[in-house]
Amino acid sequence: MRWRGQELGVADTAALPGLEHLDGLVQSVTTPEFSGVTFHEVMAKSALNHVPGGSSMPFDWTVNPYRGCSHACSYCFARGTHEYLDLDAGRDFDTQVVVKVNVAEVLRRELARGNWHHDPVMLGTNTDPYQRAEGRYRLMPGIVSALADSGTPFSILTKGTMLRRDLPMLAEASREVRVTLAMSIAVFDDHLQKAVEPGTPTAAARLDTVRAATDAGFDVTVFLMPILPHLTDSIAALDDALRRIKEAGAARVVYGALHLRPGAKAWFMSWLERDHPELVSSYLGLYPGVSAYAPKGYRSWLAKRVQPLLRAHGLSGTVEDDRPDRRMPVPGLAASPPPIVVTSRGRVAARRTTPDAPAMLF
Template sequence: MRWQGQELGVADAAALPGLEHLNGLVRSVTTPEFAGVTFHEVLAKTALNHVPGSSAMPFDWTVNPYRGCSHACVYCFARGTHEYLELDSGRDFDSQVIVKINVAEVLERELRRGSWTHQPVMLGTNTDPYQRAEGRYKLMPGIVGALTESGTPFSILTKGTLLRRDLPLLREAAQSVRVSLAMSIAVFDDALQHLIEPGTPTAEARLETVRAATEAGFRVTVFLMPILPHLTDSIAAIDDALTRIKAAGATRVVYGALHLRPGAKQWFMQWLRQEHPELVSSYLGLYPGASTTAPKAYRAWLAKRVRPLLQVHGLGGHAEDDHPRGTPVAGLAARADARAASVVMTSRGRAKAAVAAAEPRLF
């Protein structure tokens, strides 16, 4: 193991651009266990992040113990945030991970303030709190403990199977505060998943984590997003995903089409040109210029395809667009709703016929 030490408040001439004066930088760490990844350990001044009122996010408070993510999802919407540190949103985002080693202690102090009103706190909306680094730094137990002790409800969204480590702690926390768990699984084809999310656990490993959380008493939501045009939006792909999600015990699904925000867009298009050059012109048509979201027509087409399949699988759920600012994320900020209403359709075949009504495909 190689340790690169640095005194607090002293600029490091050898540091990466943007990190030489990073507030609270303790040291930068590399280790063979995480080949190609450098962890920059910092002392955070704050832990609670207030989401601006102008944001489309349907929650007000987050905690992010890490910046950057070794999951290396090429489409990750948070990539652009790395540029604030003068790091790039591509390879640096995957390999230069900022670790707030004192985040639990700072959070505990903030939650003790008389001004704190115990609003729900969301974890996992920027970078994943259960990415591989969490296996080394073990920041989440302290965060969970601080939130629970203060009586603050919280939600966790992750792609990480490390969540299973903390299920006993989370189950205990749920006896005192509202705890909601969600697993993000975008790609169920192993070959594609390895290409587009090279640092993530497999879909099956994540489904096993859903099963474990369900057995621990949680009503788990699965985020089936982003759905990738021409890659994961076929009827067969969606039906297979929902079949496996249902079998794992999840109760709700939140779905949505790919977002390509600045930083992520350039990185994703570079990947697409390398792996699927035949789709480049189609994606340029769907996400022209500075556009970050799929066209409304595509999202409507996708909803017509997904909603009947949610019904046929007996899953509750909604599109990410269905919950504007100021409403809780269903299944996350509040307890999941009752199981989906009885399926109106009398057979799976009729459900699939309704889905097929979205054809012919125009995208």
């Protein structure tokens, strides 16, 4: 293991561009267990991120313990955020991971403020909280504890099988606050999965995690997205995916077509040119110029293909963009400040008004 210490508040001329004056930078770390990946450990000043009012996201608060992600999904919409650090949205996003080592302590202080209204908090909206780095840094147990102790409901969206480590803690937290879990599985073909998202666990391993979470008492949502045109949108591929999702015990599915936002678009297209050059012209037609979204015609065609398969497998399903008001409250989570009670263990918690209602992310 090799450590490169850096003093707080002192510019390091040898640091990566954009990190010379990164507030709270403690040290940058490389280790043989994570070949090719550098972790930049920082002391965060804040943990809760408020989602701008104009955003289409159906939640108001997020927590992101990491920036960058070793899952290395070529289509990841968050790639562009790495450019704020003067790092690139391609290889740097996969290999230069910022770790907020004190995020749990900062979050606990923020949740204790008198003006915190116990609004639902979402984890996994930017980069995955259960990416491989979590095995090293173990930030999520502290985050889960802080949220549960404060009476704040929360949701987790992940591709990481490390979620299984925290299932006992999450089950305990769910007795105090509403906790919803979702697993993202876009690609069920092992060869394609290793090519397009090489740092992720296999679909089989993620489905095993869905089963484990279901057995722990959670109604798990599977995000079957992004669906990749001409690669994962055939009837055979969708039918196989939904069959396996059902067998894993998932309660519902959210599906949607590929988005190619700035930062992700160039990186994904470079992958497509290498691995599937025969599809480049088709993708340029679907996502012309700066367009980030598949055309409405394709999305409608996809919905007509998926919906009968959902019914055939007895799954509840929602297309990602079928809600007329993208800022509507997240179903299954409190839309307004919940009543506060003291639990049997003396902790403040938000009482669930409909304890048996299914908890959904979208």
